[in-house]
Structures are given as structure tokens and as C-alpha cells.
Amino acid sequence: NAGVTQTPKFRILKIGQSMTLQCTQDMNHNYMYWYRQDPGMGLKLIYYSVGAGITDKGEVPNGYNVSRSTTEDFPLRLELAAPSQTSVYFCASSYSSRGNTEAFFGQGTRLTVV
């Protein structure tokens, strides 16, 4: 069972470039999330989705866009990359809206913007 899969695992971008971080899950979860983890910090929520076609902003959405056309996929788009977006990005999914639901995480994408 693959769970949550993120690609790529590592990427270096130049300032001003754009890229899409891919995330797919095979657990048929309705809820999906993007978090970023800066050095020495906890994860912060960027965007989340409660189902196909429905997305909403988290705590730190500026500079990012998302879409959710299928239950399985939740790509994160970075437009005009900036050094402040250097971080490790985690995609996660969960099966319920209950607050005690376990979130299943991918292995992260380490992004460096130079």
C-alpha cells in the first residue's frame, strides 16, 4: 500500500521559476493537505481540500496555488519562486472531518530556491 506519494523528493529552483509539487494518495481519502516545514520550526498549513473541486487556504497560502480535480491528486503550484519558499513540503491526507483523525503524510519534498 503506497499511502501518500510525493514527487519530486528534492528540487532546486532559481528565483522567479515556477514548479508543481505532485501529491497522490491511494487510500480514497477525501481530505488532503499541504504543509511546509521550515528549519527548526513545526509544520504550517498552506492549503487543504475537503474533496474534489473544493480547496481552501491554510495559515500560509501566499505564493502558492492548489487544485483538486480528483480524489487522489492534490498538486501544489509555486509561481515566481522566492528564497522564502525554501522549505520541506509535506502532503497529507485523512479520511474524516473529525478532529481526532490520523493524518497520513508523504515523505516530503525538499525545495531550495536560489
Added chain:
Amino acid sequence: AQTVTQSQPEMSVQEAETVTLSCTYDTSESDYYLFWYKQPPSRQMILVIRQEAYKQQNATENRFSVNFQKAAKSFSLKISDSQLGDAAMYFCAYNTAGTASKLTFGTGTRLQVTL
């Protein structure tokens, strides 16, 4: 907004010993959930244990248990019989009831396990 504070950036424990990781949080809500997630060197976050705020009984999962003090807004993790595989970053996280997994994380505690 809720905040989660982990005041111990690093902890060390000998194999087979017990260690306690601290976490405090701030909230005005009465219904919420608390979690401890483990992040090994592979980076993938793994749920260790969770606690419902309305439950007075402390959660236990094998060698992992919590000390939940709601009035003090404290949520510590105790690891008994520590193993080398327990070495990792541990994150305390908070979630409001009914908001799926929109988690608020602390800054983490790096746990080293020595022989």
C-alpha cells in the same frame, strides 16, 4: 489562534530507560484533540498517540503514554523502555474538533537514544 510550545529542542535517553517530552498549548476552545507525531530521518511523519480533550483518562499505546493536564494545558509524552528506533524528532500537535486534520504543530524535540 492556538499555539503549541515545545520547550525542549533536544533530549537524550539511554536505551531501556524512560524519557518524558514536554508540550504546552494555548487555546480558548473546550473541545479539541492533541497528538504526538514522530519524524524519523526518513522525514515521514508518523502518528504516535492521540488524546481527546474531553477524556480524562490518559492515552496509552504500548510503550508510549501521555500525561494530559487540561487545566494546565499540558500534554507530555512518556516513552518507556526506550529503543534505538525511537530516535527521531517528536512533534506535539493540536487540532480543533470538527476541522479534519488542520493541525497546529510545535517546533519539535529531537530525541537521541544512546547505548
